Amino acid sequence: MDNKARITAILKQVAKKDAPQNPDESLFDSGFLDSFALPDVVSELEREFKIQIPDSDLNPRKFETIARIESYVESRM
Numbered sequence: 828m829d830n831k832a833r834i835t836a837i838l839k840q841v842a843k844k845d846a847p848q849n850p851d852e853s854l855f856d857s858g859f860l861d862s863f864a865l866p867d868v869v870s871e872l873e874r875e876f877k878i879q880i881p882d883s884d885l886n887p888r889k890f891e892t893i894a895r896i897e898s899y900v901e902s903r904m
Contacts, residue, residue: 837872838860841868841871842859847859851893851894852893853891854890865890876900879903
């Protein structure tokens with residue numbers, strides 16, 4: 828499973844609905860995620876990819892889209 832598919836699965840698990848098909852669609856503007864769900868997403872990303880995400884990176888803009896999340900995760904691996 829590629830990173831995008833793994834991220835999409837995490838988003839689906841946390842939000843309890845299917846993730847947007849467009850990897851550049853805003854997860855927050857579309858209402859798919861809100862700031863309260865972000866810590867859950869970050870925890871799952873850390874577990875799945877065995878990375879550490881510092882508190883200083885807990886900015887919704889870093890996790891705005893599936894494409895941004897994928898790029899960020901790959902930069903931490």
